[in-house]
Amino acid sequence: MAGVGLSRLLLIGGGHSHLFVLEALATGRIKTAEAVLVSPDARQLYSGMLPGYLGGRHTLDQLTFDLAALAAAVGVRYLPGRVERIDAFTRTATLADGTTLPYDVASVGIGGVPAGHSLSGVAAHALHLKPADRALLIGPAFERAAAAAGPEPLQVAVVGAGAAGVELALAARARLDQLEASRAVITIYESSHTILRDHGTTVAERAEAVLRSRDITLRLSTRVEEVGPNHVVASGGRVAPADLILWATGTEAPPLFRASGLPSDSRGFLSVDDALAVPGCPGLFGAGDAVTLLSAPRLPHAGVHAVRQGPVLARNLAAALAGTGAYRNFRPRTESLALLNTADGRALGSWRGLALHSSTVLAVKDRIDRRFMRRFQRLARGTPQGPRP
Numbered sequence: 001m002a003g004v005g006l007s008r009l010l011l012i013g014g015g016h017s018h019l020f021v022l023e024a025l026a027t028g029r030i031k032t033a034e035a036v037l038v039s040p041d042a043r044q045l046y047s048g049m050l051p052g053y054l055g056g057r058h059t060l061d062q063l064t065f066d067l068a069a070l071a072a073a074v075g076v077r078y079l080p081g082r083v084e085r086i087d088a089f090t091r092t093a094t095l096a097d098g099t100t101l102p103y104d105v106a107s108v109g110i111g112g113v114p115a116g117h118s119l120s121g122v123a124a125h126a127l128h129l130k131p132a133d134r135a136l137l138i139g140p141a142f143e144r145a146a147a148a149a150g151p152e153p154l155q156v157a158v159v160g161a162g163a164a165g166v167e168l169a170l171a172a173r174a175r176l177d178q179l180e181a182s183r184a185v186i187t188i189y190e191s192s193h194t195i196l197r198d199h200g201t202t203v204a205e206r207a208e209a210v211l212r213s214r215d216i217t218l219r220l221s222t223r224v225e226e227v228g229p230n231h232v233v234a235s236g237g238r239v240a241p242a243d244l245i246l247w248a249t250g251t252e253a254p255p256l257f258r259a260s261g262l263p264s265d266s267r268g269f270l271s272v273d274d275a276l277a278v279p280g281c282p283g284l285f286g287a288g289d290a291v292t293l294l295s296a297p298r299l300p301h302a303g304v305h306a307v308r309q310g311p312v313l314a315r316n317l318a319a320a321l322a323g324t325g326a327y328r329n330f331r332p333r334t335e336s337l338a339l340l341n342t343a344d345g346r347a348l349g350s351w352r353g354l355a356l357h358s359s360t361v362l363a364v365k366d367r368i369d370r371r372f373m374r375r376f377q378r379l380a381r382g383t384p385q386g387p388r389p
Helices: 016-026 047-054 067-073 138-148 163-178 201-213 256-260 303-322 359-380
Strands: 008-012 034-039 043-045 064-066 077-080 083-087 092-095 100-102 105-108 155-159 185-189 216-219 224-227 231-234 239-241 244-247 270-272 284-286 291-293 338-341 347-351 354-358
Touching: 008 016, 016 034, 016 067, 016 105, 016 303, 016 359, 034 067, 043 047, 047 138, 047 163, 047 359, 064 067, 064 359, 067 077, 067 359, 083 256, 105 303, 138 163, 138 244, 155 163, 155 239, 163 185, 163 201, 163 216, 163 244, 163 338, 201 216, 201 338, 201 347, 201 354, 270 284, 284 303, 338 359, 347 359, 354 359
Parallel strands: 008 034, 008 105, 034 077, 105 284, 155 185, 155 244, 185 216, 270 291
Antiparallel strands: 043 064, 083 092, 092 100, 224 231, 231 239, 338 347, 347 354
8 A cells, every 4th residue: 555645545425424534634633645525416414404404493504514615624625426436456436427536545435325216206206315416305395395285185105114204204294284285195105014113112103103193194014116296106006196205215225336346245235344444455445324334234224323433434544544454343332312303393212112202302312413513514614623532
């Protein structure tokens, strides 16, 4: 590998884990001759606050980062674009326009793609939570649908009953009520027999009760197989009307890793070891939704893990650039605090099998979210808060 004076760091994607890397660059904890950030989206959303934004609780400025400005503030060159191939042998990344970028150390933080996005009609007619440019279409779509509503109630289909789908359905109810479309019929379609599969039974039961109280219908063990401009086709060919279709089905692996011949799991997610390094690919690391931790292959592909991986990733990139090999291991927590915004001035929190639904829980969630945003919005203004213990 090149010496520190010649080292080149390439950040592929603007995911949450890379925010910690940018902070480490700003504070001098990562030293490199050149750093480049490649992302197709100059504006990034903090996913934890998106349901609150859609429900009318947060403004757009409160949950967005100007990624280009953030990169510039910490001395990183920002390139708009999408990496389509990584050659781990030559240590190069190729963009969609053919541009080739060499690196000594690279990190992948691109996030996944919506599961089922290739189904008929989904790309054309459904609204997605990711990427950022698609998520920002949801709020205006609520407003247009409410304004155009006739005597019949709006029909809203939410596909997926994980945390994102549950929050999205509740946010839709809150926002449509604000827009005086209170007769909207909201239906969640879920292929599994339960909601919130990555959470405990207690919180799932509490969430179901909240959904019922907001007149949101659950269609469990029901797979959406096709999407049209004003309908969905569910299991068995059943056609249901839908004026708005919100796609919240979880995460699939992006095609980049298999296209590049990189180590990946059976679903195509990038494989990383405990140091977040890609086995057999010196100088290549990954974090966030698009990676699978070899020691914890069932760890959900969720943004909370990208945030927790961020500090470890930053430390290990610094060690790789310095050539010390003094890596720290990432250990996922066996128990995580889950906080779901129920869009009624409360949040549903769960911890170790206990669940609480209250305004106090929402205040805790707001405090955590706003602290995270302040940390990196300050960084974009050139005032990093420095390393945290």
